Amino acid sequence: EAQVTQNPRYLITVTGKKLTVTCSQNMNHEYMSWYRQDPGLGLRQIYYSMNVEVTDKGDVPEGYKVSRKEKRNFPLILESPSPNQTSLYFCASSGTRTGYTEAFFGQGTRLTVV
């Protein structure tokens, strides 16, 4: 089954404690991205990757890092989380060979930073 898998689904952490949210896709997609969703603000792109070892900032990259060492994985790293990073996070992937196909989303990670 084609899917995007995020872990964990829920996470409560304390300010400053490094954390990683994993994202994996099994569709051999080139393009992967991370979004955060906050009330009234819709989906905002944090980082994206067009292929292995190619990453770029989205609209709200501050406080986040990513890596793309393998095509299937695109982890989101918060080196020193702060309460303003409390949000719902979505990972998405899409193919790009004939222009962008639809984005497939993971189930979301609800992060709370206290």
Next chain:
Amino acid sequence: KDQVFQPSTVASSEGAVVEIFCNHSVSNAYNFFWYLHFPGCAPRLLVKGSKPSQQGRYNMTYERFSSSLLILQVREADAAVYYCACSGFQKLVFGTGTRLLVSP
């Protein structure tokens, strides 16, 4: 700047046809995607393409710089956030979402 624009809220009554409009300033964009998003769930693709298309109760209109999602016979259960997205060869850009309100 590459952006997708859509209204923040649209209100409708049950049984009506509701239209959610979207336009963009994304360079070289040629595909539109419409997603349905219930809180806490993954956004789900409803309809997509570079021409008018239909999937069940969902119709998509297409112009070079704009698209509308038409929901036929809208129901209370359709109350959710709808995202418009555009893609070209270099980017996939989402709008900020339209909250659909449905009254009985």
